[in-house]
Amino acid sequence: MHRRSPLPLLLAALVALPVLFGVAYAALAVLGLTGAGATGELDWTRATALLTDRTTWRGVSWSLYVATVSTAIATAAAAGVALLFPRRTRTDRIARSLATLPLPVPHLVAAATALFVLGQSGLLARLLFFAGVINEPGAMPPLVYDRAGVGLIVALAWKELPFLAVVGIAMRAGVSRDLEDAARTLGATPAYVARRVVWPLLWRGLLPAVIATFIFAFGSFESAVLLAPVDPAPLPVLTMERFADPSLARRSDAYGLALIALVVGALAVAVHEWTRARWGALVK
Amino acid sequence: MTSTRLSSDTRASRGSQPWRAIAMVLLTISTFGPFVILVVQSTSESWRWPSLLPDALTLAAWRGVLGGTIGRAAFMSTLLALATAITAVCVAMPIGRSLAQLRGASRHVAAALVFLPVAAPPIALGAGLQIATLWLGVGGTAAGVWLAHSVPAIGYVALFFLGVFSARSDSDSDAARSHGATRWQTWRFVLLPSLRGPIAEALAIAFLISWAQVALTLVVGGGAVRALPIEVLSLVRAGQDREAAVGALLLIVPAVAALAALRVGVRRTDALPG
Numbered sequence: 324m325h326r327r328s329p330l331p332l333l334l335a336a337l338v339a340l341p342v343l344f345g346v347a348y349a350a351l352a353v354l355g356l357t358g359a360g361a362t363g364e365l366d367w368t369r370a371t372a373l374l375t376d377r378t379t380w381r382g383v384s385w386s387l388y389v390a391t392v393s394t395a396i397a398t399a400a401a402a403g404v405a406l407l408f409p410r411r412t413r414t415d416r417i418a419r420s421l422a423t424l425p426l427p428v429p430h431l432v433a434a435a436t437a438l439f440v441l442g443q444s445g446l447l448a449r450l451l452f453f454a455g456v457i458n459e460p461g462a463m464p465p466l467v468y469d470r471a472g473v474g475l476i477v478a479l480a481w482k483e484l485p486f487l488a489v490v491g492i493a494m495r496a497g498v499s500r501d502l503e504d505a506a507r508t509l510g511a512t513p514a515y516v517a518r519r520v521v522w523p524l525l526w527r528g529l530l531p532a533v534i535a536t537f538i539f540a541f542g543s544f545e546s547a548v549l550l551a552p553v554d555p556a557p558l559p560v561l562t563m564e565r566f567a568d569p570s571l572a573r574r575s576d577a578y579g580l581a582l583i584a585l586v587v588g589a590l591a592v593a594v595h596e597w598t599r600a601r602w603g604a605l606v607k
Numbered sequence: 608m609t610s611t612r613l614s615s616d617t618r619a620s621r622g623s624q625p626w627r628a629i630a631m632v633l634l635t636i637s638t639f640g641p642f643v644i645l646v647v648q649s650t651s652e653s654w655r656w657p658s659l660l661p662d663a664l665t666l667a668a669w670r671g672v673l674g675g676t677i678g679r680a681a682f683m684s685t686l687l688a689l690a691t692a693i694t695a696v697c698v699a700m701p702i703g704r705s706l707a708q709l710r711g712a713s714r715h716v717a718a719a720l721v722f723l724p725v726a727a728p729p730i731a732l733g734a735g736l737q738i739a740t741l742w743l744g745v746g747g748t749a750a751g752v753w754l755a756h757s758v759p760a761i762g763y764v765a766l767f768f769l770g771v772f773s774a775r776s777d778s779d780s781d782a783a784r785s786h787g788a789t790r791w792q793t794w795r796f797v798l799l800p801s802l803r804g805p806i807a808e809a810l811a812i813a814f815l816i817s818w819a820q821v822a823l824t825l826v827v828g829g830g831a832v833r834a835l836p837i838e839v840l841s842l843v844r845a846g847q848d849r850e851a852a853v854g855a856l857l858l859i860v861p862a863v864a865a866l867a868a869l870r871v872g873v874r875r876t877d878a879l880p881g
Contacts, residue, residue: 346735414627432641
């Protein structure tokens with residue numbers, strides 16, 4: 324028996340209100356109805372210009388690419404930790420702790436450290452010098468500010484791994500031993516059990532966390548501003564640049580870019596809730 | 608059957624041994640490497656190419672923390688994070704409890720709504736919050752940044768308490784209410800005492816959300832609110848690596864303390880085996 328009061332939904336809407344307000348204001352600003360330089364009349368010029376600007380879509384697609392690759396790497400690593408170290412032994416416990424230890428390290432710290440390690444004269448370049456691979460900093464292949472986004476991908480994957488590992492480890496621990504025993508009794512090899520019994524359950528349990536980390540990677544400003552190239556500029560950096568643009572007309576572009584980021588975030592939330600509703604019961 | 612299974616287990620375990628060893632080495636390097644690098648960087652007097660270690664060590668950057676820009680920024684961040692944590696827990700705990708009473712589709716809708724400020728990219732969230740704080744007359748001030756930090760923190764903590772209250776039975780508070788306790792008395796004498804652990808964890812979560820905010824602080828604070836992450840970002844971009852490393856390590860300190868709290872919480876909920 325439960326109450327049918329509208330209060331809980333109203334409270335949830337209240338929590339979302341700042342985002343909804345931001346969406347409304349941004350939409351009005353892009354259409355020239357409010358904000359700096361607004362005429363008060365509906366004007367599609369800026370919105371059209373923004374949506375047909377190649378810079379916008381290069382920034383969006385580059386941010387999507389970096390978020391996808393970094394999340395895929397972190398997911399593979401987290402699944403690896405969960406599958407390789409599932410037991411109650413001391414070694415497995417240490418491995419699980421090592422994987423989850425950097426959990427609360429801020430993105431900014433991860434990005435700054437990546438810069439110290441992967442920069443042109445960073446620690447990796449020095450190690451390669453001593454290994455005889457390179458003879459000067461200029462010979463080091465660019466790993467930061469590079470178009471492939473190697474440094475940013477490494478920093479984001481490192482930052483995402485602990486969270487995904489926590490979820491993956493918990494999911495692995497929650498996979499019923501009975502299921503594994505039943506498969507083994509029917510003659511399945513350990514590898515087959517891992518592939519056909521443990522992995523499908525682990526993957527479904529991990530998916531909401533994977534989507535959440537994808538959203539964070541997509542929207543991470545501080546990592547992008549320290550490690551990403553100038554061209555293509557990732558979406559968060561592009562948005563901040565437009566916010567600070569001396570031209571008031573271009574500032575409304577920042578709201579348009581923020582709207583695009585919010586649409587991507589909202590789509591991911593929808594997928595997140597769908598997967599929770601669809602698969603939540605299966606992994607309990 | 609048992610002996611067949613044991614030998615099969617052993618074979619499988621042996622088969623994965625090289626992978627386990629490689630994974631262990633990589634995990635050790637990736638976990639401790641960055642902290643060691645930051646500590647060395649923060650104490651290096653000069654570190655010329657191609658030396659693997661600094662030519663000389665100094666504690667000058669650490670001595671400059673107190674009374675310097677990093678110290679002031681750390682103090683500002685601490686105030687902001689404490690205010691955000693208290694605000695988020697006070698607002699989000701009753702919301703989480705209320706949402707836990709929902710069932711079916713409305714529960715998913717409510718969870719999605721609460722998840723929005725968490726999922727919205729900070730810079731996109733900041734676009735609306737900047738205008739809201741300007742309207743409230745607190746744009747570019749610490750109060751405005753505190754309000755802005757509270758928005759995602761309330762989302763996170765409401766989701767956290769949604770989980771906490773979903774896993775709890777309402778029987779204690781129902782019993783108190785049936786014995787004549789008011790809503791306030793039920794909260795004060797029944798719910799709050801039994802929620803000390805989750806409240807501490809929620810405070811830690813909200814504190815860390817504020818502590819690590821960069822984009823929201825920049826957009827809403829307009830560069831005038833010099834919190835620690837903003838100072839560290841400026842130092843890294845200016846190439847002041849030693850001071851930046853000191854600031855980065857200071858950013859980790861409360862994070863490590865919160866991790867300890869999280870570990871306690873995780874152990875209590877048996878999320879980690881063993």
